Amino acid sequence: MEGVINRAPPWLDNQTVTEALRNIQLKWKVQDSWRHAHQNIREFMYRTNTRERTTHSRLNRIYKAKHLQCCLFNWKHGLAIAHSDHWMVMVKYAPKDAPLVGEGRWSWPCMTIEDNNLIKKVVAQGKALQDNIARWKTDDTDREKSNPQTL
Numbered sequence: 001m002e003g004v005i006n007r008a009p010p011w012l013d014n015q016t017v018t019e020a021l022r023n024i025q026l027k028w029k030v031q032d033s034w035r036h037a038h039q040n041i042r043e044f045m046y047r048t049n050t051r052e053r054t055t056h057s058r059l060n061r062i063y064k065a066k067h068l069q070c071c072l073f074n075w076k077h078g079l080a081i082a083h084s085d086h087w088m089v090m091v092k093y094a095p096k097d098a099p100l101v102g103e104g105r106w107s108w109p110c111m112t113i114e115d116n117n118l119i120k121k122v123v124a125q126g127k128a129l130q131d132n133i134a135r136w137k138t139d140d141t142d143r144e145k146s147n148p149q150t151l
Contacts, residue, residue, distance in 0.1 A: 025063070028063075028065075029065055029066055030063040030064060030065055030066065031063065031064065031066050031069070032061045032062065032063060033062045033063070033064040033069055033072050033091070034061065034062045034075070034089050034091070035061070036069065037069075037072070037075060038075070043077045043087075043089070044056035044057060044087070045057065045086050045087045045088065045089070046085065046086050046087070062089060062091060064093075068093075068095065071093055071094055071095045071096065072091050072092070072093055073091070073092055073094070074091065074092040075089065075090070075091050076089070076090045076091070077089050077090075078090075129151055132146075132151050133148050133151060136148060136151065
């Protein structure tokens with residue numbers, strides 16, 4: 001789980017926090033895909049210097065369902081494009097059953113913006129989605145059957 005490989009100088013996390021994170025990962029059947037794919041690599045996302053020492057921390061995690069690990073590829077680690085004091089991990093995700101969208105950025109034709117019937121349908125679906133997400137939060141729905149990402 002969390003370990004000394006993630007920091008320099010090494011130290012262990014609070015045991016209560018580590019156990020809570022482990023329980024969530026087990027319940028949701030997810031794993032830190034970066035650590036799983038790069039078990040012995042020490043890449044740090046944050047560096048800080050004080051008078052006493054330099055500290056490095058691996059802050060980023062990429063949690064993914066274990067059975068979808070094979071859909072992650074082209075891992076990269078580097079400076080964030082946006083102004084930040086953190087480095088970041090990037091990965092491409094391509095499920096085998098993803099629809100083919102084609103070249104370029106997908107968008108609706110401009111003329112659909114003025115189609116009132118279509119706009120009403122989009123608004124209705126958006127409201128239904130908001131209701132489903134709100135219900136999902138309060139009803140403690142099983143993630144195997146439904147989750148916000150699939151909604």
